[in-house]
Amino acid sequence: xxxxxxxxxxxxxxxxxxxxxxxxxxxxxxxxxxxxxxxxxxxxxxxxxxxxxxxxxxxxxxxxxxxxxxxxxxxxxxxxxxxxxxxxxxxxxxxxxxxxxxxxxxxxxxxxxxxxxxxxxxxxxxxxxxxxxxxxxxxxxxxxxxxxxxxxxxxxxxxxxxxxxxxxxxxxxxxxxxxxxxxxxxxxxxxxxxxxxxxxxxxxxxxxxxxxxxxxxxxxxxxxxxxxxxxxxxxxxxxxxxxxxxxxxxxxxxxxxxxxxxxxxxxxxxxxxxxxxxxxxxxx
Amino acid sequence: xxxxxxxxxxxxxxxxxxxxxxxxxxxxxxxxxxxxxxxxxxxxxxxxxxxxxxxxxxxxxxxxxxxxxxxxxxxxxxxxxxxxxxxxxxxxxxxxxxxxxxxxxxxxxxxxxxxxxxxxxxxxxxxxxxxxxxxxxxxxxxxxxxxxxxxxxxxxxxxxxxxxxxxxxxxxxxxxxxxxxxxxxxxxxxxxxxxxxxxxxxxxxxxxxxxxxxxxxxxxxxxxxxxxxxxxxxxxxxxxxxxxxxxxxxxxxxxxxxxxxxxxxxxxxxxxxxxxxxxxxxxxxxxxxxx
Numbered sequence: 001x002x003x004x005x006x007x008x009x010x011x012x013x014x015x016x017x018x019x020x021x022x023x024x025x026x027x028x029x030x031x032x033x034x035x036x037x038x039x040x041x042x043x044x045x046x047x048x049x050x051x052x053x054x055x056x057x058x059x060x061x062x063x064x065x066x067x068x069x070x071x072x073x074x075x076x077x078x079x080x081x082x083x084x085x086x087x088x089x090x091x092x093x094x095x096x097x098x099x100x101x102x103x104x105x106x107x108x109x110x111x112x113x114x115x116x117x118x119x120x121x122x123x124x125x126x127x128x129x130x131x132x133x134x135x136x137x138x139x140x141x142x143x144x145x146x147x148x149x150x151x152x153x154x155x156x157x158x159x160x161x162x163x164x165x166x167x168x169x170x171x172x173x174x175x176x177x178x179x180x181x182x183x184x185x186x187x188x189x190x191x192x193x194x195x196x197x198x199x200x201x202x203x204x205x206x207x208x209x210x211x212x213x214x215x216x217x218x219x220x221x222x223x224x225x226x227x228x229x230x231x232x233x234x235x236x237x238x239x240x241x242x243x244x245x246x247x248x249x250x251x252x253x254x255x256x257x258x259x260x261x262x263x264x265x266x267x268x269x270x271x272x273x274x275x276x277x278x279x280x281x282x283x284x
Numbered sequence: 285x286x287x288x289x290x291x292x293x294x295x296x297x298x299x300x301x302x303x304x305x306x307x308x309x310x311x312x313x314x315x316x317x318x319x320x321x322x323x324x325x326x327x328x329x330x331x332x333x334x335x336x337x338x339x340x341x342x343x344x345x346x347x348x349x350x351x352x353x354x355x356x357x358x359x360x361x362x363x364x365x366x367x368x369x370x371x372x373x374x375x376x377x378x379x380x381x382x383x384x385x386x387x388x389x390x391x392x393x394x395x396x397x398x399x400x401x402x403x404x405x406x407x408x409x410x411x412x413x414x415x416x417x418x419x420x421x422x423x424x425x426x427x428x429x430x431x432x433x434x435x436x437x438x439x440x441x442x443x444x445x446x447x448x449x450x451x452x453x454x455x456x457x458x459x460x461x462x463x464x465x466x467x468x469x470x471x472x473x474x475x476x477x478x479x480x481x482x483x484x485x486x487x488x489x490x491x492x493x494x495x496x497x498x499x500x501x502x503x504x505x506x507x508x509x510x511x512x513x514x515x516x517x518x519x520x521x522x523x524x525x526x527x528x529x530x531x532x533x534x535x536x537x538x539x540x541x542x543x544x545x546x547x548x549x550x551x552x553x554x555x556x557x558x559x560x561x562x563x564x565x566x567x568x569x570x571x572x573x574x575x
Contacts, residue, residue, distance in 0.1 A: 013480055021383055022389050028376045028379070032451065033398055033401050033448065036405075039413045039417050039422075082318075082322050086315070086322075086323075090319075093309070093312045093316070095312075101319070104328070105323065110555040110556070110559050111555065112510075112555070115529075118334070118536065127539075185310070214406070215408075215409070217512035222533060222536060235408040242412050251416075258405060265404050268400065273393075
């Protein structure tokens with residue numbers, strides 16, 4: 001308020017105000033985001049590298065890592081296929097109810113992770129809709145890997161589609177129409193025309209989808225049953241170790257997930273810098 | 285997004301170019317069919333279980349479980365802490381968006397990447413890290429507890445975890461709008477004699493208000509359902525520091541499916557209301573822009 005009417009002074013904050021704003025912002029980020037991240041590695045390594053490596057090589061931890069990778073290896077490709085198919089239908093054709101369909105695809109974002117797990121228990125659990133039938137045929141979904149995969153697919157459902165729909169809508173249909181009128185089949189058109197146009201956006205969506213699939217806790221926790229070495233994903237293993245006051249081991253497994261997050265952020269930033277690609281909004 | 289295409293007629297017109305406007309790209313039936321099928325199998329049918337379970341329950345029983353004293357205490361904590369956290373994030377998220385858009389400083393690229401950490405870091409990892417920081421012998425807890433502020437295992441701890449997970453929603457909602465506010469309007473305000481704070485309050489803030497509210501609502505919606513980052517730091521005392529999602533899990537562990545479902549319905553309805561409010565804000569913002 002001290003500066004009036006000189007247009008340059010009016011357009012910019014005083015250097016002091018500017019420094020104060022930057023300092024406040026950085027202090028907040030340091031306190032709320034950076035410190036938790038640093039403390040993960042600090043707690044994991046506080047008794048040295050030996051116990052750290054030991055806790056990661058322990059059989060239950062290895063089983064958890066394997067399960068997490070398996071779940072991601074099933075649910076991420078499924079979401080890639082769905083994301084591409086849905087974006088193709090939504091952006092290449094006109095039909096009524098399109099924006100409603102997009103809202104439905106986004107729906108899992110607004111459902112609590114715990115509720116996301118609960119709905120599969122209500123479907124496939126012992127007292128669920130298909131519970132009796134599944135038991136008769138000796139198929140286990142809840143407290144087993146299929147339930148974990150389903151819950152993960154629900155949670156990550158919108159990730160790829162959400163990145164692709166705005167991107168493909170912006171690119172329009174001219175390229176595909178040209179390819180088809182020159183005699184290309186639908187598959188050829190997709191493979192040679194559409195895919196090269198959307199690959200960076202697709203990669204961006206896959207990156208975020210994968211981070212969430214590997215890190216999901218609430219939904220998976222409800223359907224997993226927490227059987228050590230069998231239905232424990234990495235985040236669940238972190239919880240079990242933590243609740244057993246085995247903090248070093250818990251933070252050691254957690255540090256692997258934190259590394260995954262860091263790699264995700266680096267790749268994401270790299271994509272944004274190199275290809276000017278940017279997420280469509282804050283809806284994750 | 286689809287405004288250009290909505291009015292496109294389906295009738296085949298004479299003359300090849302018109303004909304080409306619709307329907308030469310193949311795969312409509314296949315892709316839409318697969319999309320709807322997948323949507324039903326993974327999302328809609330599972331979600332409908334909650335509705336059917338609730339209908340089986342009967343109104344009296346539903347109210348008794350969904351609005352028991354313990355459940356109401358959990359809603360109050362979940363909604364209250366989420367509101368507080370979203371409020372903190374609205375203020376600091378705006379500040380961080382501001383310095384990212386307007387200023388240059390060393391390490392800006394890293395700061396920008398760091399803002400997305402809560403999207404990438406698994407919630408359980410955030411939960412145990414925050415608990416380690418704020419517990420009595422943690423880096424921050426050992427500073428705060430001597431002056432009488434207890435964070436871990438209290439409702440304040442819940443809010444701290446929700447601040448962590450909500451921050452990027454506000455920053456990423458505000459950022460693009462903030463960088464679109466034209467220098468010309470600010471210059472005009474300044475040349476008319478407005479001070480910097482006046483310009484911010486009367487010119488910039490109204491322009492970014494819809495984005496700020498959207499960010500607030502997104503952060504709030506995420507916080508209400510959040511589970512992983514909260515349960516470690518919360519202490520989970522019934523009536524005091526037990527969040528609603530945890531209450532659902534507790535009911536499930538006791539095989540009380542009706543109880544879990546009733547609370548889930550309340551949470552689902554709440555998130556649909558927030559979703560609706562976000563859509564209203566965006567419609568309002570669009571209408572304002574056209575005018």
